[in-house]
Structures are given as C-alpha cells and as structure tokens.
Amino acid sequence: MTTTRLPDKTVERLSQYRHLLMAYSNFGKQHIFSHELAGMLHITPVQVRRDIMLIGHTGTLRRGYDVRDLLKRISKIIDVDIGMKVVVVGVGLMGGAIINYFSGKRSKLTIVGAFDIDPEKVNRVYAGVPCYPADKLREIVRAEDIDIAILTVPPADAEAMTEKLVMAGIKGILNFTTIPLNVPEHVYLEEYNMISSLEKVAYFVKKQKINK
Amino acid sequence: MTTTRLPDKTVERLSQYRHLLMAYSNFGKQHIFSHELAGMLHITPVQVRRDIMLIGHTGTLRRGYDVRDLLKRISKIIDVDIGMKVVVVGVGLMGGAIINYFSGKRSKLTIVGAFDIDPEKVNRVYAGVPCYPADKLREIVRAEDIDIAILTVPPADAEAMTEKLVMAGIKGILNFTTIPLNVPEHVYLEEYNMISSLEKVAYFVKKQKINK
DNA sequence: TAGATTGTTAATCGATTAACAATC
C-alpha cells in the first residue's frame, strides 16, 4: 500500500487527531463526528473530513466515524511498523526537559539515548535515558540503528554536530537551536525556532493594541 | 505609520533575518545581498527581496542591503516600542528550560515572572526570574501590565489555566501543552505541539526509507 | 419526510516563485 505523499499539514493534523481520539476513546466514546473533532482543534469540519478522505477512511452518515477504526487507520499511516529510535543531542536544560517530556509517552517513537560532550553528564541516566559521550555518536547510531535526532546543543555547536549526525547516518532531525541547518536532501529536517514564535506573538499582540 | 498587516510567514522570517543580521553585523560585515541571506535560511533570494519590499525597505544594486539599516528597519517593524512583558506559566522542567533559554536574550521581550501552584517552587528565583503563586496571577498580570504568557503546565491544567490567563487580561499565548486551547478572538494564540513535530519527522523518514 | 451528516469537486485564498524591466 503506497499512499501518495500526504501534505505536510495533513500529517501534522493526523497526529493531533490521534492524540484527541485516544483521550476520547478512553472516555468511553465509540463514535465521533467531523464537527466534534474540528471543534476541539478549532478547524473546520470540512478539513477534518478531507484529511480523513485522504487517508482512505470512511465514516457513516448516522454516527460519523468509529473512534477505534479511525485510530487504527491513522496509526497505520503515521506510525512506523517496527518503531523508530530517537536520540537527544545536547543534554542542557532544554534537552533534559525534552527527554522527560517524551519519556514513556509514545510507544513507536522511543528516545533511546542522549549525547553530550560534558564529562559530568556522560554516563548518567536522565529519565531512564542513558547519556553517551558525543564522540561515540557514529558508533552508537549505527549499532542501534537510530533514525532521528533532536538537536538541543548550544548554537555554536549546531553546525558541526549536524555534520556529525548526517555522517553517522541519521535520517531526520528536529532542530531546536536557532541556527538554520544545512542537510543533504535525503535527511528530513524540521526546525523549530522558539524566538521567532514568541516574536510573532508579540508582533500580533502589538498590532491588536494599535488597532484598538 | 500603519503598515498593512504582514503575512504570518513573513513576520517569522523577519525575526530570523534579524537574528542572522545581528551575527553578520558582529562579524564586521556592512552589506549583504539577498542571495546571502537566502542561502543561510535555505529559501530563495526572491522571497528575501519580497519580504524586505513588504516592510518598505530598499537596497542598492551594487552592494545589496545595508546591514545596520535593515536591522533597524526590521526591529522597527517587529519590535515593541516600549517593550513587552512575558510570563512563564508552569515551572516544570520545560518551563524552567524556557526561562533559562530566553533569559537575557531579547531586550524588548522580557520574561518578568513565572507562576506555579507548587509551594516548593513559589518564591524561588529561576535564572533571575521570580516564581509567584498561581492564585496571584490576575493581580500580578494587571499590576505589571503583562501581555504574553508562555504556557507550560501539565495537560490537565491547560484549559483552566488558559481561562485564568484570559480573564487576567493576557493578550497573547504561546502554548507548549498538547491541548489545543480555546481563546477569544482578541487573544493571539500560537501553538507548538512537539509531539506532532516529531511524528511528522518520523512519517517522512519512513516514506523516504520505503521509496528507496 | 426533514434534518444532519459524509465524501468530493470546484472555487478561493494565501504564499511562493518565475519572469523581467531597471540600473549600477
């Protein structure tokens, strides 16, 4: 089954639908309407229906979508069959918080290790995740078949570390540093710049204030 | 000077241009071409020129843009004249990391306080930022004229806390919880869902692997 | 039946990019 490549935004929303559906299912609900899902995410019902259409799932006119079936379908699409291993690179406050945040949350995406250059941190265990020395990166990534890295090193180290990650065979990077990274085409890169996000909020708050 | 509302994406990029320009300026460079800025951010030169056009700035054919002038112009657009106060709500690991991350970084956006319900945390100081009890939120937000909140409470508390923030008069929220929030129209909301981000990376890494 | 819902196409909206005149 080779689904055509789903739009970026749809993939993000599928992950969010799943998150909500799991809560909903634990609540004992068996069916859900597109407008219910939409309401929770503040998007339109049409968008929900269209996303669900894109993954080839259908509901019923009477009761909407079967929660369990939809959950299964979404998981089939966005989950990895065997599971995928993730490492956190840079165990500062942010790296530590991220390890803690994900620890034990998702079953198919597991943080299996962390890396740091600080000898103080190396060989310690953070929320069940062992910290290795950065110079063993290549070795461990290859041996453990790790696919994804979350990058939380200081800005000055970001470029050099990215190069090492790519050389080691990492396939995807989630970048939390403020440095825009350079990666070859076969590596999927997702950047999150917290400063831009906050400045964007500030900009629109300011606009709002002026218009009033 | 009422600039027409800039596109969301342009505002984000302006913040990124500024970040790069500051580094570039410290490097002693006085001028920069659109393709140089573009290269650093992996976008097209046209996009850079268009964004710069939208804020009404111009460069020269010979030397591109004057770094200092452009910096000033961008700051004029996205910065707040008087400065804007920010609080972090929820001083867990993530909240603490964010306080630390921003501390001393931006001059116009300052984290002036944090809130938590845990008596252990209240009245302590994190990276220079005092932590107040959550029930003083309204009082302090009003007294200090705080505009923006970064929300890092546990998922279960997200909704209730958001309501309190809105009631207290917060104008913008940067939401780091996995709960999609409900806010009135006059409050600007920016959500960041780390789990969706990571699952998106996993999805495209998986796709890549299959196609090969 | 009347009302509510899904599934899907076509239209719209917003953002990016191609094309190119102007000019140093």
Add this chain to the structure above:
DNA sequence: TAGATTGTTAATCGATTAACAATC
C-alpha cells in the same frame, strides 16, 4: 559594456473552504 543585482508584477503552487449531491 557585460554582469549582477534589486524591485515588482504575473503566474504558479499548495492548502483551505464553499458548495452540493448522496444518503441514513
């Protein structure tokens, strides 16, 4: 001049939404 660059319009691309037939 030839080459490189900016500024800007028009075209394109991608994502969202409006519209509506089908149907329980």
